[in-house]
Amino acid sequence: MHTGHFLVITIAIAAVGCASMTQRTAADYDRGTASEAKLTNDAAVCAKEAEAHQKEFGYGPYDLLRGPYNRLYDACMRSHGYQLKPQQK
Numbered sequence: 001m002h003t004g005h006f007l008v009i010t011i012a013i014a015a016v017g018c019a020s021m022t023q024r025t026a027a028d029y030d031r032g033t034a035s036e037a038k039l040t041n042d043a044a045v046c047a048k049e050a051e052a053h054q055k056e057f058g059y060g061p062y063d064l065l066r067g068p069y070n071r072l073y074d075a076c077m078r079s080h081g082y083q084l085k086p087q088q089k
Contacts, residue, residue, distance in 0.1 A: 023050075023066040024073045029082040039082070046076035 026043035034042075050073035057068040074084065 024070050024077075028085055029077050030085050031082065034081070042077065042080045042082070046073050046080070049073075049076055 025047075026039050029039070029043075031039040050069045053072040054066070054069040077084075
């Protein structure tokens with residue numbers, strides 16, 4: 001592979017990664033009919049579970065995509081009945 005191609009691929013991967021480097025929070029979910037206090041409490045429970053999962057299955061500070069954290073957080077929030085808000089561009 002030519003050095004130019006490698007550089008283009010590296011930049012493309014970095015750009016995609018930067019778009020999804022944040023971990024999920026309660027702000028990413030539609031609370032529906034739940035009270036703000038219930039959403040906050042459920043989000044805290046899910047964050048604690050996701051942090052433990054991240055420590056066990058993630059790459060710590062090197063896991064820039066927050067994959068294991070976000071997968072567990074999403075599953076936990078869905079199990080509490082919340083829907084992920086549509087992503088804004």
